Amino acid sequence: MIKIHKFDTYTWVEAISPTEDELDSMTTKYRAPAKFKGYMLDRHEQPRATFDGLSGFSALVVRAIADPSQSRMLTSPIFLGFSDSLLITVCHASQQVELVQKRSNTESGSVAEHILAILFALISPYFDQLDRISHKAEKLEGMRNRAISNRSLDELGAMKTGLVYLRSATAGNLIALQELQGTMKGNLKMSPQLTTEVTAEIDDLFIEYKQCQTMFDVVGDVVGETESAFGNILNNKLNQTMQFLTIWSLILAIPPIVSGFYGMNVQLPFAGKGAAWLYTIAITVVMVLLMIVYIKRDRRFRK
Numbered sequence: 001m002i003k004i005h006k007f008d009t010y011t012w013v014e015a016i017s018p019t020e021d022e023l024d025s026m027t028t029k030y031r032a033p034a035k036f037k038g039y040m041l042d043r044h045e046q047p048r049a050t051f052d053g054l055s056g057f058s059a060l061v062v063r064a065i066a067d068p069s070q071s072r073m074l075t076s077p078i079f080l081g082f083s084d085s086l087l088i089t090v091c092h093a094s095q096q097v098e099l100v101q102k103r104s105n106t107e108s109g110s111v112a113e114h115i116l117a118i119l120f121a122l123i124s125p126y127f128d129q130l131d132r133i134s135h136k137a138e139k140l141e142g143m144r145n146r147a148i149s150n151r152s153l154d155e156l157g158a159m160k161t162g163l164v165y166l167r168s169a170t171a172g173n174l175i176a177l178q179e180l181q182g183t184m185k186g187n188l189k190m191s192p193q194l195t196t197e198v199t200a201e202i203d204d205l206f207i208e209y210k211q212c213q214t215m216f217d218v219v220g221d222v223v224g225e226t227e228s229a230f231g232n233i234l235n236n237k238l239n240q241t242m243q244f245l246t247i248w249s250l251i252l253a254i255p256p257i258v259s260g261f262y263g264m265n266v267q268l269p270f271a272g273k274g275a276a277w278l279y280t281i282a283i284t285v286v287m288v289l290l291m292i293v294y295i296k297r298d299r300r301f302r303k
Helices: 020-029 034-041 094-104 111-141 150-187 192-252 254-262 276-297
Strands: 002-006 011-016 048-052 057-065 075-082 086-091
Touching (some): 011 094, 020 034, 034 048, 034 057, 048 150, 057 094, 057 150, 075 094, 075 111, 075 150, 094 111, 111 192, 192 276, 254 276
Parallel strands (some): 011 086
Antiparallel strands (some): 002 011, 048 057, 057 075
């Protein structure tokens, strides 16, 4: 779907999950470089900022949270193509469309200001996800002294995987923002005052993304330490279980040995007496007690 918004100084073309035919028609109508169509269609495109010298058309691709309400922390690209009189946005996720439209309801004075307003809107879900992950990490960290369930291990694994996607997205966005600053200054006609304002806002935006990346690194370390602690606890419990089974296997191996000997058709002590089964029980109990004493004194079986 393609929507056209006309402002005083520029036109905003909003593309929402566009088809290839719609993009062909749009690029032809607004004389946008055809090579940027791949950036618009590819849902796996990585962050970048580039400029086409022939058409004077610039492109910015950033990764944004696809759906903040989902537990899976996936990101998808947003394409921002612009010149002095044209802004093209391409979104593939409904939540991203809402964020872009929310920051675009009020008319911006220039294309540069519109782009920065969108970029500031896209970083908010990153901090929301950061708060959510931090809360989950604190909750899981408090479970060390309690039973560790498969559900908590699954949550820990999902958090660790999600953090990889989020840290990768913020790192890529930082690189794209560094390139965007030079692209805007060199390719957009801006007054000295607007240039100063845009530069200051890009610096603020860069600081926000840098802070977000740093906080993701910190939370990632916390999740990694929690996972390591969980692994140590599970290994210790496994060792205790194996020790318990080893001790009881040694103790319970004695009765079959005694009964096996007396079940053989050979002459054995006390075998010819009427109360021979009592003697076998007594021998078994004595041997079991000796084994228990030996296990208690042996350091290898101590916790």
